Amino acid sequence: MFERSLRILRPTAAVATLLLAAAACGGSSDKSSDDGSAGPATFTYWTTSWTPDQIKQVDADFAKAHPGLHSKGEFIASADQYLPKVISAIKSNTQPTVLMTQNASDLPEIAQSGKLIPLDGDLKQQAGGLYPGIKDALFYKGKQLGFARSGVGDIVLFYNKKDFKDAGIAKPPATWAELVEDAKKLTDTGKKRFGYYVPLGEAEWITFAWMPLLRANGGEMLTPDGAKSAFNSPQGVKALQTWVDLMSAKAAPTTSFAQAGSFDGAPAFASHTVSMMANGQWAVDTFKKAGIDFGVAPLPRGDVGQSTSVGMEVAALLKTSKAQERAGLEFIKYLATPQVGAHLAAANGGLPSAPEQLQQPELKDHIAKDPYYQTFADSLQFGKGRPMTPAYTAVSEALYTEINKALRGQETAQQALANAAGKADTALKEQG
């Protein structure tokens, strides 16, 4: 639930979604009368991640905290399937007051409808408390389009403890160069055992998993003004070369372990085909259930430091009635309080969106019971979200398509990034 599209991340989310379209639909059919006065109000919010039980709990807690205000949550569809629903609702004027989306880069486009209310000013202080990489990902052309509630996801390095011991490697690699060396040591071609999993195939996940490598080497996805791509740089080439080297050294499987629309390759680690992989918190449970003895560590350091990619669910305010908008804003502020943030992270899963949430007793207790949590939470300090641009999907597609070609040896890293940059720049020009 933490990523832009679970599709990407989890095996079936896509699927689920897919078919999508699933969805349960929520609706703001019950618009309360609108006279602009403060007072009782009922409003609807749409989520793409909470279960019905979680929604019920959130609604009850919010009503208790804000007597007179009633939130009505609906799970409308999974993350990669909710857009037709949202666009149709806005067109027919049945949109919810609060929309929670895992694809923050959809918000600039939704704002074009004129029905999205930027949160500038209203949540300035709360936004200031967020992890910097998360906060930056909420702004488009200077406007704050939404707020990141807790329930964030990032990626770390998973490693198979037994394999490390057998290969005589004492600790997880600290740099990407070390990772490549370790991966070679861990590879046993005869047994079809590989050191690392480089994600093959074409999906958003490939871009998401490559960004940390790019950024750790000092590269960036876009120029600071967001008008052009910036990944076609020496840093970018070096980042991609690391993956290409792993492939050509046969230290990574040459077949894709994609499953039902999810490209993170979790089955490769779960089946003990690879000894290391980058993946998110959702995979912990998978690997535990698969009976793998594993540890987690922050992603390795590059030339300039560490980085990870962050996915989040962003709450945006949509125009409905004045009373509902006011209530919806209260709801977002409510979600933004450290106590509620900590509670939601502990109860519903995912990471905090602001460091302060980590200090809350409820989350502390939760972390004490989960040996893996701290590593994920610590990585947030150097994590960054996807660039906020309506052209993000097109940029990402250009990138992962070309990366896949480079990994297959059909292009060099330089060619791949140059081609991707050409396509990305066109998309940015048209849509950015």
Add this chain to the structure above:
Amino acid sequence: MTADADAAGSAGRVRGFGRVRAAGRPRASRRSRADRRTWGLAYLFVAPTVLLTVVFSIVPLVILGWRSLQKGNVFGTSLKFVGLRNYKDMLAEGGGRTLGVTAEYTVAFVLLTMLLGLALALLLNARVPGTRRLRAPFIIPLVVPAVATALIWSNLFAPRFGLLNRLLSGLGMDEIDFMSRPGPALAMVILFGTWQFFGQNVILYLAALKSIPQDVLEAASVDGAGTWGRFRHMQWPMLRRNTLLILVVTTLTGLQTFTQIYVLTSGGPDGATRTALYYVYDEGFAKFDAGRADAMGMLLFLISLAVTGLQIAMLGRRDDRA
């Protein structure tokens, strides 16, 4: 997709009916101009279908056509008339390729589902005890949500430990990477689509076979016609009209393939399974290029119309001669 979109229909120059009907058919007289008194009833009969189609399909199509000539966001708040530029952009930016993929997919899908549909209908229609009970299995894939089967199918085709690859390596053959190699990926989604839909053709062919009078067939067996001869000379001519229907419906289903692609491959690798409708969805709802999505939607409609018209014109004419 709506239920209807999955099915299909036709149009265009319909030779098989109307004033051009071959002379000599008994109904020619009834069709005379004098029969004006049936007009009212005829309009009454077609009214529900025609009116609802106009409101919920044609009007949206006209809006779509109009929108395809404009650039602007998906909400239509900043439209600018650009003529055919969206069509040009769409064809230049990968849209042309998706049409090729759609054609490959559709041809394979139509051939497989129709041949399998006919073959199984013939088997199920064989005068052998117990076959009636075997009909249900072929209907079931039609209703299994693709969400559910996608996981199963990816297990079947998974690398190394997927059933297929376990079989291959057990036989000492090379494994196949269905997920990231273009050819195998396309083959995989074609198989998936065929599995899901061919049951529909089994039903339609079976219904057609059942309406062939038994005495005709029995007369044929008395004459000593073999299984093939019976099929070729007795059954096939009577199946023609239905074959046209099935061909049209199946082709339209194939042209509108989306779900199988979405759940299994998301159009990859390298666009090898990116069909026209996937393009519509992806451009419109993921990349927000409403103009290109609308242009492709419109083009896909026009192609469907042309292909259907062609099929009816060609097969319908033979039908007349038969």
Add this chain to the structure above:
Amino acid sequence: MPRILVHRAVVYTLLGLAVLIVMFPLLWMALTAVKSNGQIINPAAPLWPTEWHWSNIPDAWGKAPFARWFVNTVVFAVAATLGQLAAGMLAGYAFAMFDFPGRRLLFVVALSGLMIPFSAIIVPVAQILGDLHWLNTYQGLIVPNIASGLGTFLFRQFFLGAPRQLGEAARIDGASELRIFWQVYAPLARPATAALGIILFLQNWNNFLFPLIAVNTTKMQVVSQGLAVFQSQMTTQTQYNLIMSASLIAIVPVLLVAVAAQRHIVEGITLGAVD
């Protein structure tokens, strides 16, 4: 061996093989539904369940309101199917039997619905439903689905092949056109109606994109939507076995319909077989 036995053996073998191949993914689904999660997640695990977790199925049932989804879906699928059959039979009959000005154009119109990809017109359709104030209503869910190009086309093909003499004879006896339709030809169309009814029902049962757009309230959710939501939620908890169990639960009623219907197709066909 007598020829007839060889013939039977061939038919049984081929059919058995086909049934096996067709049912295989579903059998696998059923097996997966009762596996432990660990076994599903680990691709290297044996294919046959090592432990049988029968409780997965009641667990899945308890986690979502399947009963209500079924009721909604039955209401939707039955109403839409009946509407499609009625409208399709009337229109197909008129196109096959009557000659009237504009027939060719109207036929193209009637079939055009099938050629328009729904996902391309989602936004305008939503707007029209909104303008009619039909969102979140039963009529909004059902009425737009009633025009069926497939139904119209199939019935037209059927009636084109129906014997003319029956109608002529009735006409000579002075029967009205309405009566000829209702008492002479409509009964003949039973096999076509049965086959089409099954196909349309199954399509309606599985339709999710339209209900997604037309309905905003959980109260009116149908199985296809509900299942997709359930899957996406269970996926985040890596409960694949529950997803498979839920899919199984969702399929069972349809399976029963299919098994019951196969007898019906036969009867309808036997009763109506005339040419």
